[in-house]
Amino acid sequence: MAGRTGRVLLRQVLHRSRWFSSSASAAGHQKTPPLPKKGRILTGTMLGMVLAGGAYVSMVDEPILSDWLFKATKSLNPLFALLDPEVAHHLAILASSYGLVPREKRPDPPVLQVDVWGLRFSNPVGLAAGFDKSAEAFEGLLGMGFGFVEVGSITPLPQEGNPKPRVFRLRQEGAIINRYGFNNDGIEAVTKRLNAQHRKRMPELVPDNSNNRVKNGGRAGSGILGVNIGKNKTTEDAAADYVKGVHALSQFADYLVVNVSSPNTPGLRKLQGRKQLEDLIRKVQAARDEMQWGEGGPPPLLVKIAPDLSRQDLEDIAAVALTLRLDGLIISNTTISRPESVSKLPLAEEAGGLSGKPLFKLSTDILKEMYILTQGRVPIIGCGGISSGEDAYKKIRAGATLVQLYTSFAYEGPALIPQIKAELAKCLERDGFKSVQEAIGVDCK
Structure with a gap:
């Protein structure tokens, strides 16, 4: 290729040179000086x-070229650092949407393969929601070698989000504060984009080790797509917005996420209370299950929670997850707290959610607690502060089945993806694990 x-x-190049010469002569132009x-x-x-x-x-050959192209992207990072962070974000989406990014041509190490929810992930490293908010660039992002990409959060109506500036780099801490506020193009526009790609992404069914049929995804297949749904800022009936999202978007999702944990939409985090969450999940599950589904059945339903939760909050969420047989949890969203390493910085006073390295310990501790509270029966996607394969490995040992990046990818660019996968594979092999699944939750047992 x-x-x-x-x-x-x-x-x-040669054809265009010949065309220019011949067309100039045919037009009777004088010889070009x-x-x-x-x-x-x-x-x-x-x-x-x-x-x-x-x-x-x-x-x-393709693997050598792929390796060269990923390494070459490092030279662009200083240029992106000179730009306003939101402008840099838009440029990254634009480049990915037009395929102006490297494509991974090297197969993932077999040790990284994960089967969960009837889906086969060629590796457990995904891109978190919030990057490709309106499903404009997920094909290019999947092509970079992510095991999965999550788009959104998507709301029923388009919304611009909060006033600018609303994104702030804390480069020395490897962190970002954002208060975007669910800016996205809305369900109608996103549905059109996903529908245009849907047939191209139809996955093949392959047998797993138990002879069950799983959807093959990742670099070797069509890629695994998560769709994250939210509510509009001014909507009073939150459940109605989530139900609209389910009805419109679940048919395109390999898995579906209910986001009740962004700190940038007023009142959203109140939906994490036990009664509110249980009522919401029942309505969302009913909306999903009343739709017509083929052999593969409906997409798994996950809930994304905040790291700023008390022990009682976690116990309540765990009880709801087990009672309603929730398919999974994402732990966690950004934090409204300001750890000591950040609190003394001038930008720490900016409102919004903090992501990146300072979030790692907090989100991993919450992940470990939730894995124990759910007795390892609810698959968890670990998100928050991952910037290396060792970080990803610690999340997995704490109970994560899959992991997600955002802030480190924004800083380091495409070259980080193969780096993290290679480092994670070495961590697993170093400690004698033959697969990711063997390492899940070992620090909790």
């Missing part, structure tokens, strides 16, 4: 680079 791409590029010496040198240099690049691409 890479060699063919190089040869095609070379042919296009020769370029000045500097111009000829520059033109010759550029053409030489194209020819050399085309020749190189045709000679190397």
